[in-house]
Amino acid sequence: MNSKIWLSSPHMGGAEHQFVQEAFDTNWVAPLGPHVDGFEKDLSDFLGGNQHVAVLSSGTGALHLALVMLNIGPTDEVFCQSMTFSASANPIKYVGATPVFIDSEKDTWNIDPNYLEDAIKNRIADGKKPKAIIVVHLYGMPAKMKEITEIAGKYEIPVIEDAAEALGSHINGQMCGTMGTMSILSFNGNKIITTSGGGALVSSDKQYIDMSKFLATQARDDAPHYQHSHIGYNYRMSNISAGIGRGQMQVLPSRINKRRDIFDQYVTHFGGAPGVSFLEEPKGFFSNRWLSTLTIDPLKANGVTREKLRLALFENNIESRPLWKPMHLQPVFKNCLFFGNNVSDKLFENGLCLPSGSNLSDNDLERVFTIMKATFRF
Ligand SMILES: *Cc1c(COP(=O)(O)O)cnc(C)c1O
Numbered sequence: 190m191n192s193k194i195w196l197s198s199p200h201m202g203g204a205e206h207q208f209v210q211e212a213f214d215t216n217w218v219a220p221l222g223p224h225v226d227g228f229e230k231d232l233s234d235f236l237g238g239n240q241h242v243a244v245l246s247s248g249t250g251a252l253h254l255a256l257v258m259l260n261i262g263p264t265d266e267v268f269c270q271s272m273t274f275s276a277s278a279n280p281i282k283y284v285g286a287t288p289v290f291i292d293s294e295k296d297t298w299n300i301d302p303n304y305l306e307d308a309i310k311n312r313i314a315d316g317k318k319p320k321a322i323i324v325v326h327l328y329g330m331p332a333k334m335k336e337i338t339e340i341a342g343k344y345e346i347p348v349i350e351d352a353a354e355a356l357g358s359h360i361n362g363q364m365c366g367t368m369g370t371m372s373i374l375s376f377n378g379n380k381i382i383t384t385s386g387g388g389a390l391v392s393s394d395k396q397y398i399d400m401s402k403f404l405a406t407q408a409r410d411d412a413p414h415y416q417h418s419h420i421g422y423n424y425r426m427s428n429i430s431a432g433i434g435r436g437q438m439q440v441l442p443s444r445i446n447k448r449r450d451i452f453d454q455y456v457t458h459f460g461g462a463p464g465v466s467f468l469e470e471p472k473g474f475f476s477n478r479w480l481s482t483l484t485i486d487p488l489k490a491n492g493v494t495r496e497k498l499r500l501a502l503f504e505n506n507i508e509s510r511p512l513w514k515p516m517h518l519q520p521v522f523k524n525c526l527f528f529g530n531n532v533s534d535k536l537f538e539n540g541l542c543l544p545s546g547s548n549l550s551d552n553d554l555e556r557v558f559t560i561m562k563a564t565f566r567f
Contacts, residue, residue, distance in 0.1 A: 192506070193506050193507075195508050195544065195546060196480065196544055196546070197479070197544075198244075198379070199383045200440075200444065200548040202436055202439055202440035204435070205373055205432065205437065206411065206436070208433065208436050209433060211224075212429050212432045218427070219428055220406070221428065222431070223298075223428070224432040224434075225426060225428050228356070228431040229242040229244055231434075231438040232244070234373070235438065240366070240367055240392065240393055240397035241399075242389055242391050242398065243398050243402045244305040244425075244426040245387065245388045245390060245425060246388065246425065246426055246427075247375065247386060248376075249388065250422070252323070252351065253283050253284070253422070253424075254390060254422065254424065256284045256321065261286050261320045264286075265286040266312060266318075266347075267286050267288055268291055268305070268319045268322045269289070269290055269291070270291060270294045270324060270325045271290035271515040271517045271527060272298060272299075272325075272327065272513050272533035273325040273327065273515075274513055275516065275521075276353070276375075277323055277353075277516075278323070278516050278522065286320070287525070288522060289527075290515070290517040290526070290529075291308055291527075292304050292515075292527070292528065292533050293529075293532045294532065296333070296471050297327075297332055297333060297468070297474070298385065299324065299325060299331075300322075300470075302333055302340055302468070305530055306340050308526075313344070320342070320346070321347050321349050322337070322341055326350075326351070327363050328479050329448075329478050329480070330358070330382075331360045331474050331476065332370045340563050347369075348369040348370050348490040349369050349371055350368050350373070351372075351373055352372050352374055353373060353375035354380065355476075356380070357381065357445040358474075359475045360474055363551065366553045367393070370394075371390060371392045371394075372391040372392065373386045374389040374391065376389075376437075381445065381448065381477055381479050384426065384433045385433060386430070387431075390555045402425070403419075404421055404424070405423070406421070407422070408420065445477045448477060448479060449476075449478045451545055451547075452478040452502075454554060454558075455481050455543060461567075463567075465483055465484070465485055465490065466483065467483055468482065484539045484541075485498065485538070486539065490565070491566070493564055495538075496511075499511065500559065501560055501561075507557055508544065508561065509542060511537060511541060512536050512537050515534060517529075
């Protein structure tokens with residue numbers, strides 16, 4: 190059997206080891222230390238230099254803290270893009286609030302500004318103005334942030350930008366992760382760079398970041414004994430993980446180039462296959478192409494479906510995965526409100542994520558292409 194080809198696996202650059210060794214040598218084996226500060230500085234620089242950053246134990250934790258700091262609680266509603274990973278929505282429940290899900294639009298697969306505004310008007314009419322809007326840049330493709338932030342501004346609703354999949358993506362040079370009231374990043378093992386597990390909260394407002402660092406380290410008041418006037422969390426990133434992150438930052442630009450190159454190769458080979466479509470970048474949009482994805486129109490693809498392709502790859506020890514199953518279709522959220530018209534349902538039905546890791550060899554990619562060609566008979 191050929192060795193397993195993964196969708197997206199960790200890809201170390203080389204310097205990570207030295208940073209981790211340095212943490213051991215200096216005994217900074219703790220959730221604070223010079224690598225934590227260094228990684229935050231690296232991220233802030235990468236994002237353009239005007240951002241404050243707190244590195245945390247996960248992207249999910251970063252979202253949780255963002256909702257806590259916006260004082261969102263049990264009587265509140267929070268809007269969230271339906272088509273996303275459950276980690277975008279779960280923190281809404283952590284604070285006891287109610288999620289309301291919004292459909293995607295076809296140009297970016299992200300939150301549809303029209304349905305967003307319809308939904309805001311609808312909820313305001315019921316006396317339930319949403320307390321925040323969680324926007325996601327799926328697979329690295331930026332959402333229509335200009336339209337979204339205009340609407341959010343008009344109704345004075347904070348935007349939480351879930352940029353977990355979009356480090357390095359931008360719109361006309363403005364980086365994803367800098368366009369929300371607060372933004373979050375993830376360094377989980379399958380993301381474009383990884384710290385083995387980790388995340389970050391980003392904001393141009395230093396108060397949020399200072400507060401998040403305080404809350405993430407058990408909310409200890411300034412006193413010689415342990416004194417607390419807030420509920421705290423244990424969400425800070427360790428100095429060891431941050432050392433891995435500093436090494437990964439050195440190779441982030443090359444990781445983005447490689448992921449984009451892999452996407453281009455899929456388009457070159459299969460752009461003309463019957464029924465197959467790839468998501469193009471709208472003008473001015475730059476995607477890090479975290480995962481290469483395609484959709485298959487089963488009426489035009491001579492009987493090939495995304496499931497048929499997935500199984501053909503699986504039988505050859507190649508991992509692929511359907512697009513995110515929208516949250517409004519998830520059993521756990523089945524009673525939540527949804528505004529939309531089946532765009533995300535259709536994407537889920539017909540879309541597939543293909544092997545996309547920056548450590549795939551030419552040989553690995555050839556194996557994937559061969560199976561795909563045989564399946565499409567193309
Ligand atoms: C990975 C991911 C998260 C969660 O990040 P973790 O660091 O794994 O907690 C949140 N949102 C999206 C869209 C993600 O892909």
